[in-house]
Amino acid sequence: MGLDALGGLLGSPVSIFTLMLLASLLIPPIFERLRLPGLVGLLAAGVLLGPSGLQLLDPKAETVVLLSDIGKIYLMFVAGLEIDLKEFRKTRNRSLSFGGATFLIPLLFGIAIGRLFGFEWISAVLIGSLLASHTLLGYPIVQRLGVAQAEAVTVTVGATIFTDIAALLVLAICVSISAGEFSWLRLAVQMAALVVYAVIVLFGFRWAGRRYFRQTGDDQGSQFLFTLLAVFLAAVGAQVIQIEGIIGAFLAGLAVNDVLGKGAVKEKVEFVGGVLFIPFFFIDMGLLLNLPAFVSTLSRHLALVSAVVLGLLASKLLAVLVVRLRYGYRWSEAMVMWSLSMPQVAATLAAALVGRQAGLLTDAVFNTVIVLMLVTSVLGPLLTQRFAKRLTVPDINQSNRPVEPWEPPYPAAPPARQDFAVLVPVYNPTTEARLIEVGALLARQAGGKLAAIAIAQAHLNPTEAELTNAIALSRQRLQQANTISHSLGITAEPILRIDSDVGLGISRAAREHDTQLIVMGYGETASLQARLFGSVIAHVFTTAHCPVAIIRLQVQPQQIRQILVPIRDLAPSSLRLIQFARYLATALGAAMTLVHVCPAHTTEPAKARFRQRLYDQLQDAAASPDRYKVVPHGDIAQVILRVASQYDLVVLRATRRMASPGLTVSDMTTEVLRRFDGSVVLFGEPEG
Structure with missing residues (x-):
């Protein structure tokens, strides 16, 4: 094979897709072993494969541009989807106060830095908006430490809504002004169109989503496709009114947030984006990174890089101090708010790429934003890890x-009843005996009853033979459960159910038989298959009306x-x-x-x-x-x-x-x- 043929092969869409998949799979784990964020590894992979490295990928190739655009839109959608609206409502006033401070102060700092280094007003304002948003990279850390419900955390999470929306609005205005002759009338018309568009997306998509999800019931495939359609329809709609698609994607994430809840469809949406499309965006950022120019920026434009990085750290800290003085937060709480609002990743990188493509940001500023991302994505989580340990949760x-x-379990459960019912799904013969025994002991402790359920899984249009075999196997499992329960001196009520979804079948049977507790065996939920298609445990956990003991x-x-x-x-x-x-x-x-x-x-x-x-x-x-x-x-x-x-x-x-x-x-x-x-x-x- 000649060099031309090899070059043509590497330039084909399938080869490009394969290379980006390979980089997404292999590179991030190496960086995580070095205690660096995986996204830094994706950037490094882009540099390695791009014009500054092995020259295997061209950032201007149509396939690369397409995958990058999808990843950019998906990234902003997930950013909107991950905002916990319930927590925001709990601390609305304080979240808005902190959101306003942590947006306006960095915005002013960024404008001042831009003007100081000779940028036009519109570019300076855009630089300010890049500093004004933040990405909650440290949130999983506070979850692991058990302090996610601390007020300092919930206020910062709520502030993210304000900062991201405001930063994206500033981006939309700046790009709109740069695209044509500026006039106050044009700006007013643009803002009016943006307001109408936002209302349509936030309320129209939410209304349509709820109706569609009710009509489709358990059809998670259709619901997943509807969610994807909402994302890209919102992005296309944004482009129709001449604003960036990432704004529409973020608003779509907020719109379907309540619709998806915390169920299996949301997990699928996040998983597909997190392992496929979003990494492609970061790889493309690395492809666009001109390594010699990047090194040159660090040497020739060191003052700009230092001013942006230090300006971001100082302005975010100043915003926290203002809110601390107003609400009396302790130093540990203030430091957690600072560390959580420090990282500049999702909205910042997406907006920087848009600004560069629109000609508003120079290569020096773009490279500076990469440095800013590297510094804050490492420093922020480290500080969160240190100071979050000192938080207390109300x-x-x-x-x-x-x-x-505990009995009756929860206000959301059915009213109190005399019989305490325990439901045990039977499937795995190696664990069935122990599950039945635990369920029997729990039921006997309350003077209640034990029920064993076997699901004969019937897919769409099963043959008579398939259905007969599934029912026979389920009856065999129930017979074994009955033998085990009799040996323990308790009778297990057998329940045979035919259902296309095992998890939902268990949850529905629990509701129909007034169950107070479901006892299940622990299975592998972190496998690729389980994460793609959802595990039975996850389905039961998200759909059951009563507690579940796994x-x-x-x-x-x-x-x-x-x-x-x-x-x-x-x-x-x-x-x-x-x-x-x-x-x-x-x-x-x-x-x-x-x-x-x-x-x-x-x-x-x-x-x-x-x-x-x-x-x-x-x-x-x-x-x-x-x-x-x-x-x-x-x-x-x-x-x-x-x-x-x-x-x-x-x-x-x-x-x-x-x-x-x-x-x-x-x-x-x-x-x-x-x-x-x-x-x-x-x-x-x-x-x-």
Whole structure:
């Protein structure tokens, strides 16, 4: 094969797609091992494959441009989708105050820097808008540390809505002005069109999404396609009114946020973007990075680079200090707000690329933005890791209202009833016996009943033979469950259900039979297949009306004598976890040890107050532990892994997490499951 033929092969769309997939798969893990964000690895991959490296990819190739544009739009959509609107509503006023400060102060700093270095007003304003937004790279860290509900965190998350929207609006105005002759009338018409467009996207897409999701029911494939259509339709609509598509994508993310909730469709949308399209955008950023020019920028334009980086750090810190003086936040809270609002990735890079393509930003500014991203994406999470350990989370003891008892489970569940029903799905013969035994013990403890369910999975238009075989297999499993339950002195009500979706079938049967608890076996949920198509556990967890106990036992239930329950705060969810653990311990005849993981700097009087509040609450709920330990530490996962070897079973709360594209940090429960091979129970609650 000649060089021309080889060049033609490497320039084909399939070869380009293959190379970018290969880079997305291989490079980020190498950088994560070096404790650098994976997105830095994607940039490095772009440099390596681009004109400054091996010259295997051309940033001007149509395929590269297409994939990059899709990734850019998807990145901004996920940024809007990941904003927790519920948390924003809780701290709306303070979030808007901080959002205004952390937008306006960096904007003014950026304008001043731009003018100081001789840029025109429109370019200076655009530079200011680049500094005004932020990306919540450190959010997975505060989730892992168990302080995501701290006010400093929720206020910063809420402020993201304001900063990102405002920064994108400034970008739209600047690009619009640069595209034609400026006039106040033209600007007014443009703003009016933008307002009308935003209303259509935010309210029209939300209304259409809710109607479509109700009509399609469980058809996740159609719902996934509808979500993708909403994203790119919003992007095309933005271009129709002559604004950037990333603005429409961000608004579309906000619009379908409530529609998707935290279900399986949202997971699929984020997964496809996080592993496929978004990495392509960062690779393209690396392709556009001219390495000699980048080095030249660092040497010849060192003053500009220093001014932008230091200006960003100083202006974000000043915004935090202003809000701290107004609301009286502690230094640790202020530092967490600063570290969370520091990283400049999603909106900043997308806007910088648009500004460069529009001719508003020079190569020196574009390279400076890359430096800014590298510095803040590393420094921000490091500071978050350090200062978030000192945060405290408000608990329900600030009011004297006792928590609702575990039985009946939750206000959202059906009214109290005499019979306590436990539902056990049977599927895996190797774990079925232990699940039935635990379910039987829990049901017998409450004087209730046990039900075993087998799902005969029937896809669309199954043949008679396929359906007959599925039913026969399910009946065989139910017969085995019946034999096991009889040996334990309890009768298991058999339930045979035909359903196309196993998870939804279990949830529907639980509702139909007035179940108070579902007991399931733990399966692999992090595999590629599970993440693409959704695991049964995830489906049950997101659709069930009652609590779900996900069990992984390495010993027989009768061998469990010591149960460990780690908590960090006294939020209602933590107390309900303790109540369940107490109930489980009583059913198994085991002792329960409660481990309170408090911040490392917690004083002895504070520990004593927490202990007294804990005893008051648990005494009312009849869930007092047999033993109580206090461990000052900033990382709950490390404490669990260190202490768990002394216990037969660890009870953890199953939670959902928000992950930022390009930087995935496991939450506490995920990290423990990955590193701990002992017996575990995950207690999941219905989505509220």
